[in-house]
Amino acid sequence: MPTALTLPIIDISPFLGERTPASLLARQATAAQVHDACTRYGFFYLSGIESVVSQEEMDEALSVAREFFGRPEEEKALLRIKKGDGARGWQKIGENVTQYKADWHEGWDAYKPLPPSEEDATKLLHGPNQWPTHPSSFRPVLERWVEKMHVLGYALTEATALALGIDVEGDSDEWRKMRAWVRDPFWVLRTIGYPPLPEDAEGISCGAHKDYGYYTLLHADSTLGALQVFLRDSSSEAGGTWINADPVPGAFVVNIGEMVEVLSAGLYKATLHRVIHKAPSYRVSIPFFFEPSYDALIEPLPSALRLRSQLSPSSSSTTEAPIKPVHYGTFLASKVAGNFALEAEG
Numbered sequence: 393m394p395t396a397l398t399l400p401i402i403d404i405s406p407f408l409g410e411r412t413p414a415s416l417l418a419r420q421a422t423a424a425q426v427h428d429a430c431t432r433y434g435f436f437y438l439s440g441i442e443s444v445v446s447q448e449e450m451d452e453a454l455s456v457a458r459e460f461f462g463r464p465e466e467e468k469a470l471l472r473i474k475k476g477d478g479a480r481g482w483q484k485i486g487e488n489v490t491q492y493k494a495d496w497h498e499g500w501d502a503y504k505p506l507p508p509s510e511e512d513a514t515k516l517l518h519g520p521n522q523w524p525t526h527p528s529s530f531r532p533v534l535e536r537w538v539e540k541m542h543v544l545g546y547a548l549t550e551a552t553a554l555a556l557g558i559d560v561e562g563d564s565d566e567w568r569k570m571r572a573w574v575r576d577p578f579w580v581l582r583t584i585g586y587p588p589l590p591e592d593a594e595g596i597s598c599g600a601h602k603d604y605g606y607y608t609l610l611h612a613d614s615t616l617g618a619l620q621v622f623l624r625d626s627s628s629e630a631g632g633t634w635i636n637a638d639p640v641p642g643a644f645v646v647n648i649g650e651m652v653e654v655l656s657a658g659l660y661k662a663t664l665h666r667v668i669h670k671a672p673s674y675r676v677s678i679p680f681f682f683e684p685s686y687d688a689l690i691e692p693l694p695s696a697l698r699l700r701s702q703l704s705p706s707s708s709s710t711t712e713a714p715i716k717p718v719h720y721g722t723f724l725a726s727k728v729a730g731n732f733a734l735e736a737e738g
């Protein structure tokens with residue numbers, strides 16, 4: 393089947409409402425779409441979310457983030473990540489790096505609180521978040537956002553299980569295992585501010601990368617032509633092509649991270665994406681990363697291995713290296729450690 397040049401839109405509402413026999417059919421239909429989108433693109437638009445997050449709340453989240461980025465540099469600098477655990481807080485333009493090149497954006501990041509480390513007070517990812525006090529609504533609005541994104545994260549976890557053919561209605565071992573992996577889900581909330589990319593910038597607005605965990609739920613302003621997704625196509629010389637993932641009103645852009653790739657035995661692909669924002673506006677986006685529990689040991693699920701061998705018998709041949717279990721927290725810390733260049737002045 394030819395691959396379309398826009399991402400599919402998937403209505404998640406059957407996983408958010410009442411459980412009836414009719415809604416089971418609807419959930420199965422949604423799960424089939426999730427399977428298709430994750431196999432082909434690793435990306436889709438998530439619609440049917442208005443029972444969880446209203447348009448007003450979406451606007452408000454972008455507006456507090458935009459207001460924060462408009463605050464004086466000295467004020468934002470009080471929250472710099474090097475004053476904390478090296479990851480939580482504000483990063484000025486150029487402090488985020490992707491493949492050794494500075495990204496042209498500023499950001500403010502929060503992570504699920506982890507207890508401070510007893511051996512190392514500055515241990516990466518351990519310690520408190522550095523919340524801005526201006527605007528005063530920043531913290532309550534985004535804390536509420538974090539709660540709401542969890543509801544969608546759990547719904548996506550169930551949809552993924554069903555997509556893999558796992559029995560989520562009964563009490564199957566695999567569904568129990570998947571639930572255990574998100575018993576205490578880790579999360580990352582980013583707010584990102586993108587000024588227009590200068591012609592002579594060395595890097596781009598956000599360099600090409602894959603996300604690390606389960607699902608990224610991206611809410612961005614209405615800027616067009618900024619976020620791009622790499623569509624794999626083995627018949628093309630470049631291995632694929634970049635397409636725009638422009639915002640769709642009332643929907644999020646969702647992509648899967650590397651832990652879903654692992655649990656799905658590589659059937660579902662974490663996909664490269666990047667941001668090139670050249671328009672004259674100041675773009676704001678809020679990606680929320682719904683992740684497995686910090687200590688989860690993620691491994692390919694038997695249903696996924698079975699499905700993979702049914703779909704492409706050659707990939708289960710003995711020549712392909714098996715996917716090893718991954719300790720999510722260790723994997724995350726190694727990735728985050730390479731994300732920042734803190735030598736920058738200021």
Ligand SMILES: O=C(O)CCC(=O)C(=O)O
Pocket residue numbers: 582584598603610612619665666667677678679
């Ligand atoms: O700002 C965006 O549209 C995407 C940002 C992103 O990919 C990320 O923070 O991982």
Ligand SMILES: [Fe+2]
Pocket residue numbers: 601602603608665
């Ligand atoms: Fe990303």
